[in-house]
Amino acid sequence: MIYRSLFPRDFLSELERLQNEVRQNFDISPSIRGFTRGGFPALNIGSTAKSIEIYAFAPGTDPASIDVHIDKGVLTVAGERPSMLPPAETKATAHIDERFSGRFRRVVTLPDDIDASAVSAKYRDGVLHISIQRREAAQPRRINIQ
Structure with a gap:
C-alpha cells in the first residue's frame, strides 16, 4: 500500500x-x-542523419490490411486487426478479451526535410518497419577549408 x-x-x-x-x-x-x-499499433520513432525510422508493432495483423500513406509531411498508418474470438453462432463465452481488434489509425507528423519519394516499408514477425530517407540537401556534410 x-x-x-x-x-x-x-x-x-x-x-x-x-x-x-x-x-x-x-x-x-x-x-x-x-x-x-x-494506441494500437504501438510506435517507436527514431532518426539518423540520413533517415527517419518508424517501427509499428502490429502482431496478428495481415500486412495486406495495413495502409501506409504520406501526404504533406504526415504519415498515416491504418488498417484492421481481426477478432480472434469464436463466432457468435458457436455460443462460446469469452471471459477475458484483452487483445485489441478492429480498425486502427495512427498519424505522425514528419520533419520538413524528408524525401517522400524515398520510402520503404517492410513487415516481418508482427513489426512494420518504415524507413523514410531525408533529402540529400538536408544531410550534414563536411566542408573542406582551403
Missing part, C-alpha cells in the same frame, strides 16, 4: 497527481498491456 498524507503540504501538486490518475484511468487506448497511453 502506498502511504499518502491526508493533509498534503503542496495542495496544487496533489491536485495535479489526482488529475493524472483520473486521466490515466479514463484513457481508453488499448495496447498489448491493457488500457494505457498510446
